[in-house]
Amino acid sequence: MKKTITLFINGQRYSHEVEPRLLLVHYLREVVGLTGAHIGCETSTCGACTVLLDGKAVKACTVLAVQADGRFVTTIEGIAANGSLDAVQEAFWNEHALQCGFCTPGMILTAKQLLAREPNPTEEQIRHGLEGNLCRCTGYQHIVNAVQAAASRSGD
Amino acid sequence: MATTTTKSPALLVGQSLRRREDPRLITGTATYVDDVKMPGMHHACILRSPHAAARIRGIRTSRALEMPGVVAVFTGEDVAHLGPVPCGAALPGLRVPAHTVLARDRVYYVGHPVAVVVATDRYLAADALDAIEVDWEPLPAVADPEKALEPGSPAVHPEWPDNIAFTYKQEGGDVDKAFAEADVVVRQRLVNQRLIPVAMETRGVVAEWKPGDRQLTLYTSTQIPHLVRTLVAGMLKMPENRLRVVAPEVGGGFGSKLNVYAEEALMAFVAMKIGKPVKWIESRRENFVATIHGRGHVDYYEVAAKRDGTILGIKLKLIQDIGAYHQLLTPAIPTLSILMMPGLYKCKNVRADLIGVFTNCTPTDAYRGAGRPEATYGIERMVDILAAELQMDPAEIRFKNFVGSGEFPYQTATGLSYDSGDYAAPLRKALETVSYKTLREEQRKAREAGRLIGIGISTYGEICALGPSASLPCGGWESATVKIEPGGQVTVLTGISPHGQGEETTFAQIVADELGVSIDDVVVLHGDTSLVQYGIGTFGSRNTAIGGTALYFALQDLKEKLKKFGAMLLESDDVVWNRGRCVCMKSGKEVTLPEIAAASYRAMKLPENTDPGLVATRFWEPPNFTFPFGAHIVVTEVDSETGAVQILRYVAVDDCGKIINPLLVRGQIHGGVVQALGQVFYEHAVYDENGQLVTGELTDYAVPKASYIPAIESYHTETPSPVNPLGVKGVGEAGTIGCTPAAVNSVVDALSHLGVRHIDMPLTPEKIWKVIQDRRTA
Numbered sequence: 001m002k003k004t005i006t007l008f009i010n011g012q013r014y015s016h017e018v019e020p021r022l023l024l025v026h027y028l029r030e031v032v033g034l035t036g037a038h039i040g041c042e043t044s045t046c047g048a049c050t051v052l053l054d055g056k057a058v059k060a061c062t063v064l065a066v067q068a069d070g071r072f073v074t075t076i077e078g079i080a081a082n083g084s085l086d087a088v089q090e091a092f093w094n095e096h097a098l099q100c101g102f103c104t105p106g107m108i109l110t111a112k113q114l115l116a117r118e119p120n121p122t123e124e125q126i127r128h129g130l131e132g133n134l135c136r137c138t139g140y141q142h143i144v145n146a147v148q149a150a151a152s153r154s155g156d
Numbered sequence: 157m158a159t160t161t162t163k164s165p166a167l168l169v170g171q172s173l174r175r176r177e178d179p180r181l182i183t184g185t186a187t188y189v190d191d192v193k194m195p196g197m198h199h200a201c202i203l204r205s206p207h208a209a210a211r212i213r214g215i216r217t218s219r220a221l222e223m224p225g226v227v228a229v230f231t232g233e234d235v236a237h238l239g240p241v242p243c244g245a246a247l248p249g250l251r252v253p254a255h256t257v258l259a260r261d262r263v264y265y266v267g268h269p270v271a272v273v274v275a276t277d278r279y280l281a282a283d284a285l286d287a288i289e290v291d292w293e294p295l296p297a298v299a300d301p302e303k304a305l306e307p308g309s310p311a312v313h314p315e316w317p318d319n320i321a322f323t324y325k326q327e328g329g330d331v332d333k334a335f336a337e338a339d340v341v342v343r344q345r346l347v348n349q350r351l352i353p354v355a356m357e358t359r360g361v362v363a364e365w366k367p368g369d370r371q372l373t374l375y376t377s378t379q380i381p382h383l384v385r386t387l388v389a390g391m392l393k394m395p396e397n398r399l400r401v402v403a404p405e406v407g408g409g410f411g412s413k414l415n416v417y418a419e420e421a422l423m424a425f426v427a428m429k430i431g432k433p434v435k436w437i438e439s440r441r442e443n444f445v446a447t448i449h450g451r452g453h454v455d456y457y458e459v460a461a462k463r464d465g466t467i468l469g470i471k472l473k474l475i476q477d478i479g480a481y482h483q484l485l486t487p488a489i490p491t492l493s494i495l496m497m498p499g500l501y502k503c504k505n506v507r508a509d510l511i512g513v514f515t516n517c518t519p520t521d522a523y524r525g526a527g528r529p530e531a532t533y534g535i536e537r538m539v540d541i542l543a544a545e546l547q548m549d550p551a552e553i554r555f556k557n558f559v560g561s562g563e564f565p566y567q568t569a570t571g572l573s574y575d576s577g578d579y580a581a582p583l584r585k586a587l588e589t590v591s592y593k594t595l596r597e598e599q600r601k602a603r604e605a606g607r608l609i610g611i612g613i614s615t616y617g618e619i620c621a622l623g624p625s626a627s628l629p630c631g632g633w634e635s636a637t638v639k640i641e642p643g644g645q646v647t648v649l650t651g652i653s654p655h656g657q658g659e660e661t662t663f664a665q666i667v668a669d670e671l672g673v674s675i676d677d678v679v680v681l682h683g684d685t686s687l688v689q690y691g692i693g694t695f696g697s698r699n700t701a702i703g704g705t706a707l708y709f710a711l712q713d714l715k716e717k718l719k720k721f722g723a724m725l726l727e728s729d730d731v732v733w734n735r736g737r738c739v740c741m742k743s744g745k746e747v748t749l750p751e752i753a754a755a756s757y758r759a760m761k762l763p764e765n766t767d768p769g770l771v772a773t774r775f776w777e778p779p780n781f782t783f784p785f786g787a788h789i790v791v792t793e794v795d796s797e798t799g800a801v802q803i804l805r806y807v808a809v810d811d812c813g814k815i816i817n818p819l820l821v822r823g824q825i826h827g828g829v830v831q832a833l834g835q836v837f838y839e840h841a842v843y844d845e846n847g848q849l850v851t852g853e854l855t856d857y858a859v860p861k862a863s864y865i866p867a868i869e870s871y872h873t874e875t876p877s878p879v880n881p882l883g884v885k886g887v888g889e890a891g892t893i894g895c896t897p898a899a900v901n902s903v904v905d906a907l908s909h910l911g912v913r914h915i916d917m918p919l920t921p922e923k924i925w926k927v928i929q930d931r932r933t934a
Contacts, residue, residue, distance in 0.1 A: 021279070035191040036184020038407070040356050041440040045854040048356060076184030089182040093174050096819045099656030099827065101181030102356040102407030108182065123867070130862040134854070136356050136408050137656050139830030139891075140862040142823060 005069040009034070010078025018065050025049040025060035027068075028075060036076035036105045040134070047133030050106035051075050057113040059132070076105035079112070088112050088150045097146035099137035107133045111147045120151055168665040168675060172819035176675075177660045186405040189360035189377045194433040197362070198227060199278035200426055201285050202419070202436065203271040204446065205263035208297035208516035208847020209310065212261050212270070212290060220273055220287040225280035228430055229288065231271045232260035235425055239391035241418050243482035244629035247491070250322045253313050253514075255481045257391070257418045257425075262295075264312060264480035265516050266849055267445025269418055274426055274434060297516035299843035301477040302454055304513050312480055312514035321478045321512035322487055326494050328569030329505030334469030338460035342541050347916040348453035348530045350477060350841035351834075352851070353523050354859050357407020358438035359447055361419055363427035372428065373400045376420055379409040380693030381653055383630055384416055385685045387484075391421040399424075403683035406655030410831070411522035412447050413655075414695040415484045419446075444852045449841055450523020452477030453490065453530045459538045460505075465546055465553040469505035470497055472534065478512045479519035485526075486519055487512055488629070492527030492619065495570045499535035500579045500617045500785060501557040506569045516847040522695065524831055525892040528618045536614040536897030540904070541913060550901065551587055554615050555580055565878075572619065574783045575885075581873045582809035583615050583787040589807050589871065590789050603909060608794040609804075612902025613787065616894040620812075620886030621782040621879065622696025633777040634698065635691045636707035638667070638714055640770035642757040644750030645677040651691015652703035653683045657824070657888060659699050662816045663707055666882070670711040671718075672736025673749060689773055697784075697886030700816060705880040706776035713772035720763040721752045782877045782885035786810035788829075788898040794906045799925030801837065801903055803866040808894060811873040813885030818872075821887050825870045828891020834860045835892075836899040840918050907931075 002017040009032060016031055028034045028051065040048035042061050049060040052074035079086040088111050091097070098104040107130065114121060114129035121129065126147045127140070135143060180186040217229040241255040259270050271288055275281035296310035303309055304319040311317040335341060362375040372394065378384050378401070385401040392399070406413065419436055426434045438446060456473040476490040494508040543553040559566045561578040568574065595611060602609045625632040635651035646667055652659060664678040682688060691703075715733045722738025723731045730741040739746040752770075755761075759768035791805040808825055815821050838858035842850040851857040876883030896917065903919050904912055910931040915923060 019279070026278075029190075030193075034184070035187075038188065038357065039190065039437075040358070041854050043440065043853060043855055046356060046440075076182075080183060085182070092182050093178045096174065096823050098178060098181055099658070099823060100356065100406065100408040101178075101186055101656065102188065104181050105184045124863075127863040127865075134356065134859055134861065136354055136410070136831065136859065137827045138823060139826030139828075139868065140860075140865055141826045141867055144862065144867075 003066055005066055007068055007071060007073055009073045010075060020064065020066050022065045023061055024063040024065045024068050027065035028060060034075050034077050038102055038105065040102065047106045047110060048103050050109045050133065052109055052113065057110050076108060087153050088115070091146040091150035091153065095142045095146040095149055097138060097142040103133060103135045107135060107143060111150065114147065115151055121147065167669045169669050169816050171817065173661055173665060173817055175658050175661045176664060177658065188357055188405045188407055189362060189375050190437050192362045192375050192404065194364060197433040197435055198274050198276060198430060199281045200272050200274050200423065200434050200436040201281040202269050203273070203285050203288050204442065205259065205266060205268040205270055207263060207292055207294050208266050208299065209295040210263050211293040211295060212259065212263065213293055214291040215271060216289040217271065219289065220284040223280065223284040223287055225276040226273060226284045227276065228274040229271060230426065232256060232258040235422065236260065238421050238425060239393065241481070242387045242416055242484060243486065244484050245482070245486065245488035246629060247322050247324055247487050250487055251316055253481055257422050265518055266847060267442065267518055269446070272422060272426060274430060297847035299515050299517050299845065299847040301475050301513040301515055304515050312516055316514070319514045321514050324491060324510040325508065326570060327507045328571070331469045331471060331505045331507040334505035335460045338468050339463040340545055341458055341460045342538065342545050343458045344538060344541055344914055346455045346457060346534055346537055348451045348455065348533060349917055350452040350520070351450040351523055351839050352444055352841050352857055353410045353412035353447065353450055355408030355410055355412055358440055358443040359413065359417065359419065360437040361423040362433060362435045363423035364433040365427040365431065367431065370398055371400065372398060372424055373402065374420060374424060375402045375404055377406050377413055378403045379406070379413045379653055379655060379695055381683055381685050382651065382691050383693060384420060387416045388420050388424060392424055400686040403653050409655055410524040411450065411526055411695060414522050415448060441853055444857065445518050445849055448483050448521035449479065449518050450520060451530060452520045455534050457534055457538050459542055461542055463546065465548050465556045467501050467503045467557050470503055472497060472508045474508060474510045476510060476512045477517065477520055478514050479517045480514060481519045483519045483521040486521045489522055489527045493531040495572055496528050496531035496617070496619060497535060497570055498568055499532060500559060500615055502559050504569045517843055524828065525889040526696070528889065529832065529893045529896055532614065532616045532893050533896045536616065537900060537914070540901045544908060544913065550613050551583065551592065554583060554613065573780055575780060575877050575879050576875050577783065577785050578873065578875055579615065579785055582785065582811055585871060585873060586787040586789045586807050586809045589869065590791065590805060595791065608796055608906040610792045610794065610902040610904070610906025612790045612792070612898045612900065612905055614894055614898035614901060615787045617783055617785040618889060618893045619781045620697035620784050621701035621778060622698050623781050624778055631692055633692065633775050634702040634706045635689050635773065635775045636703065636710045637689055637771065637773040638707065638710045640714060640749070640753050642753055644753045646671060646673055648678065648680045648707060649688040650680060650682045650703050650707060651688060652699045653694045654699055655694065657694065657699055658817065658820045659703065662700060662820060663704060665816055666704060666707060667711065670708070670715070671749065697888040700882065700884045701782050701880055701886045702776065702778050704882055704884060706774050708881055709776055710772040710774040713774065714770060717766065717770060718749065718752050720766050721756050722747050724761065724763045725752065725755055778879060780879045782813060782879050784810065784812045784885040784887065784890055786890060786894050788894040790898045790902040792902040792906055794903060794924060796928055799921035799923070799928065801919060801924065806866055806868045808868060808891070809871045809873065810887065810890045810894070811875050812887035812890060813875060813877045814883035815872065815874060816884065822870050824887045825891045826868050828889060829868050829895045830860050830865050832892040832895030833865060833899060836896050836917050837919055
């Protein structure tokens with residue numbers, strides 16, 4: 001039994017008929033065509049599928065699309081405003097905070113939430129805040145540097 | 157003398173440029189395999205064995221075929237005509253089980269593919285998997301390689317009841333004499349546990365068949381697109397020029413995608429059979445059993461030495477857990493460990509006996525470092541054990557045994573020729589960085605106060621830039637094509653297949669410097685066999701040392717041609733190439749690269765014996781491996797009440813030869829070290845006695861998280877390699893190779909006064925706590 005849902009994704013309104021069991025990440029990737037959220041585990045462990053749901057970081061592999069009905073979703077594709085990169089994106093680039101890039105969209109969105117909660121995080125707070133997102137390439141240190149750099153830039 | 161009329165811009169090689177591949181990755185617009193979408197695309201899901209060993213008495217697919225959206229179900233009989241999953245490594249007497257694309261009458265490990273369901277939608281394909289009925293007859297299984305060698309153990313492959321896949325011996329010098337003359341011999345069993353690579357992107361394949369053109373395209377998450385093309389074409393019995401393989405954005409590999417997998421040929425078969433594109437994306441649970449594992453050594457070491465610490469001889473009995481099958485390079489991996497046995501030391505007498513053992517487990521193969529972390533762990537643990545036995549300082553015993561800086565090229569007892577080095581330099585730098593003497597004093601005081609502080613050293617060497625073709629089953633050279641386009645921009649087609657290492661940036665740095673063009677005018681392309689001339693791919697820290705060198709020589713060829721056109725345009729036979737311009741030595745007149753490019757394609761006039769256009773291709777065969785080296789020091793504190801280990805300091809001094817981009821080198825070191833810390837403290841692929849993978853998910857298999865890991869202090873010495881004109885050695889695996897012994901040495905050092913000599917990885921709090929409790933009650 002399909003259900004009609006309406007979401008506001010990156011500032012745009014979308015309405016589709018979906019199966020109740022359709023995961024939000026599959027909805028975003030395959031119905032809407034936003035493939036920036038990646039699927040790394042399907043068990044909420046790796047965080048590659050992280051998006052912001054009403055401003056809060058969620059793992060889109062364990063949220064049903066119907067649960068997001070009527071809500072606001074921000075994906076990695078939606079954070080660069082008017083063609084200029086978000087401060088966190090820019091910092092990830094400058095600090096070499098990514099290698100293969102697969103975890104990066106989720107990592108950036110988690111970092112955005114972290115900075116929204118704590119604009120001047122300590123290294124320990126950053127590492128704790130990123131616990132839900134796995135990266136196999138960088139050893140995390142450049143990611144920590146990037147979050148620190150983004151924090152100091154937005155504090156300017 | 158020629159004079160330049162413009163000031164040369166600064167050279168880019170050696171600068172920390174941010175990566176040119178990043179904009180697509182940080183905006184979510186890169187295309188990984190699962191992002192490929194095609195009209196009419198179907199989805200496949202694979203039924204896998206839940207048993208480690210079982211007979212298949214029958215398979216019924218009729219119920220699955222009736223499920224909504226299902227268009228086909230294929231089993232082993234349907235693909236029996238496909239060639240086997242290839243093993244590229246050849247050793248004398250190697251037993252190679254028939255590795256069919258889908259199991260037929262028997263399965264050999266949990267995860268063994270049995271059937272494939274194809275449906276219009278991935279949810280419907282997954283639904284239909286449950287409707288396939290398999291009549292299983294479970295059989296006894298064996299998952300432990302040492303148990304598999306015991307008489308009466310279940311036979312993994314009934315045709316070889318001893319479970320021996322191969323044996324291999326290598327000897328250098330006179331080992332028996334060395335041991336007879338030794339003052340001291342130390343022995344230790346060391347386990348390098350089974351690991352799961354866990355690239356963040358699982359594997360995946362999209363296959364598209366165009367019957368009109370008889371062209372098959374495979375998008376696959378691989379490190380070796382050209383080798384996949386050759387080998388999958390062979391499995392399909394298809395001419396190679398009818399198959400195009402594309403490695404799109406690849407989300408990490410670490411060796412796990414240095415392979416050819418059943419699913420690549422299987423999806424090709426499905427696409428041709430149903431006449432529609434098909435996509436298969438490995439789930440994480442599948443990835444844990446269907447993609448190769450790493451390590452899986454049990455090593456029995458004996459080291460003979462003089463009382464002054466001089467190492468005389470090394471003996472090694474190496475038991476390699478093969479798993480149920482050979483994948484592409486499985487049997488070759490432990491032979492790399494043997495080559496690296498003596499480490500950085502002058503020991504000329506070595507003997508290794510290697511046994512490859514079949515188990516009812518996922519096949520092992522190359523995992524970041526591939527044989528070299530195991531070797532380094534072995535020698536570096538043994539040197540520490542020897543130092544403890546002789547009551548010598550672990551730094552001192554290393555200095556005593558290093559190959560001297562004046563002894564290069566140095567011939568090892570295992571037949572290698574170390575290219576260049578100053579092995580003492582990184583150790584000195586690391587010791588200075590941690591203030592070693594003061595640190596030892598602090599350790600002593602802390603110990604008196606009841607704190608358990610450890611200082612661990614490792615000094616590692618590695619075989620990189622794999623490698624001369626004679627050393628690999630697939631060719632070890634690399635290729636580059638450089639095209640200067642009519643407008644003067646530069647396009648590079650490289651045979652390597654980077655997936656995070658950053659060669660779109662570092663290769664552009666090399667091009668910009670050599671040709672004197674703006675880096676913004678350089679595009680580096682890779683990973684598509686229809687676009688790029690044949691290449692070998694990315695593994696064994698070979699991208700820059702071999703692929704970069706092929707690029708370098710192609711650039712030299714182009715510079716010669718640019719000079720010929722320049723000389724013609726300047727009407728002079730005395731010209732030089734200077735940073736993007738051809739300059740007449742006599743008149744000082746010059747023509748720019750874009751002017752020459754335009755003239756070469758317009759071809760109104762051509763220099764003598766010169767073709768139009770500016771394209772050069774080079775295939776470069778390296779004369780030797782390169783041998784990076786370094787020293788890592790880890791300071792730890794063990795909590796005696798909980799067994800938890802805290803890393804107080806991690807200092808890495810790595811010499812990877814000439815550095816093209818320090819920022820990217822640092823990224824490689826950090827990543828490698830953290831992956832190795834995963835092995836040291838957290839990761840272990842645990843099978844139960846029935847061959848069930850107990851750690852079959854990310855919820856059970858502990859990959860390091862940001863909060864587990866300390867900051868790593870990364871430093872370098874820079875000893876150019878004479879093997880290639882760039883002087884580079886390679887850095888992709890250094891971190892994983894240097895780290896494990898340094899960290900384990902540190903924890904053992906912290907507990908040494910309690911009489912602890914060795915603890916096998918992973919050093920979990922539980923394990924350490926038990927060791928401490930045992931010692932206290934002893």
